Each structure stands twice: as structure tokens, then as C-alpha cells.
Amino acid sequence: MELVCQGMIPAVAGERLAAFCDMFCDREAFTPEQASRVLKAGRAWSLAPKIRADKFSNQGGAELAVRMGAASADHLL
Numbered sequence: 001m002e003l004v005c006q007g008m009i010p011a012v013a014g015e016r017l018a019a020f021c022d023m024f025c026d027r028e029a030f031t032p033e034q035a036s037r038v039l040k041a042g043r044a045w046s047l048a049p050k051i052r053a054d055k056f057s058n059q060g061g062a063e064l065a066v067r068m069g070a071a072s073a074d075h076l077l
Helices: 002-014 032-044 061-068
Strands: 020-025 048-053 072-074
Touching: 002 032, 020 032, 032 048, 032 061, 048 061, 061 072
Parallel strands: 020 048, 048 072
Antiparallel strands: none
């Protein structure tokens, strides 16, 4: 999490290599708490949040997408 939030996101955003920060929130992937942390870090660097969530089970990813004002929420169960 530290590498992504404090290293990768600033590097990518600083070089303007991306417009979005995309997370996969599901069982066997990232928890809603982890996804929220990364998406907030992305937003701090002006990367719009996107989420792929709840494909295999309801982990709260759809709700996180709403709370974050995600540009998209894909793979919803």
C-alpha cells in the first residue's frame, strides 16, 4: 500500500501518464478499506477513481464507488 500510495501514484500522476486510478475490490483482491486508501491517494493527485468490484461476492465495493464518486463501477454482481 505504501509503495502504491506514496511511490507509484505520485510518479505516474507527476508524469501525466494516467487520468484514472482503478482498483479491484472483491474477495481474493483488495478490501474496501484498501481500495479506499488507494483511490483517495489517486484523487489527491487528480486521478479520477474507477472501481471493479463485487464480481464474486458483495464486499461493499459498489457502495465505495458511490462514496468516492467513481467515474465507473464495473463487474458488479
